Amino acid sequence: MPKTVTIEPPQEGDILFDVEEKVFPDLQANEGDKAYVFMHTVPFEGSVGLVNMLTATRLQRKGFDLTFVLYGPGVLMASAARGYPAVGNEGFPGNLGYNKQLRTLIDEGAKVYACRFAMGALYGMREDDLIKGVTPFNPLDVLDANIQAWRDKALVLATWTV
Numbered sequence: 615m616p617k618t619v620t621i622e623p624p625q626e627g628d629i630l631f632d633v634e635e636k637v638f639p640d641l642q643a644n645e646g647d648k649a650y651v652f653m654h655t656v657p658f659e660g661s662v663g664l665v666n667m668l669t670a671t672r673l674q675r676k677g678f679d680l681t682f683v684l685y686g687p688g689v690l691m692a693s694a695a696r697g698y699p700a701v702g703n704e705g706f707p708g709n710l711g712y713n714k715q716l717r718t719l720i721d722e723g724a725k726v727y728a729c730r731f732a733m734g735a736l737y738g739m740r741e742d743d744l745i746k747g748v749t750p751f752n753p754l755d756v757l758d759a760n761i762q763a764w765r766d767k768a769l770v771l772a773t774w775t776v
Contacts, residue, residue, distance in 0.1 A: 693745070
C-alpha cells in the first residue's frame, strides 16, 4: 500500500505541548506544614527513585518541613562511595544523580535518614559510607516515622518497589 500522508517530524526546539497551563493552583506550604517521603526502591532500576527525589525537592521548595526516609534498597541511594573509576567520578552521565539530588535536599534543609538494618544486613554498608548529612536510624523507626507523620497531619509520599 502506498504512503498517503507525509508529516514533517518535529525539529529540535519545537514545543509540542502547552507547557505553561496548570490545571491546579501552584500551592505553597502553610506555616508548619510537614512532608515525609519514604523510599523503599532500588536505585538505577527505574525512574521512581530520582522522580521522587525531584518531587521531594519541590515539596521542600514549596515550604514544607521535609523528612526523607530511605529503607530497604533505598539506602543504596545514600552511598558516598559511588563513582567510577574513582569515587565521585561519573561512570556515565547521570551516574551520580542520586548523590547530587540528596546533596541538594540536605543543603536546602531536609532531614534525610537511612535504615541501619538495610545498610548492614542487606548491603554491607557502614555508617561511614553514607553521604554526609544522612542520619542512620534504627529499622523500628520506619514505623514510628509513619506514626509521627500521621500525628503531624503531614503529606506522605511512600514508594515501595523491588
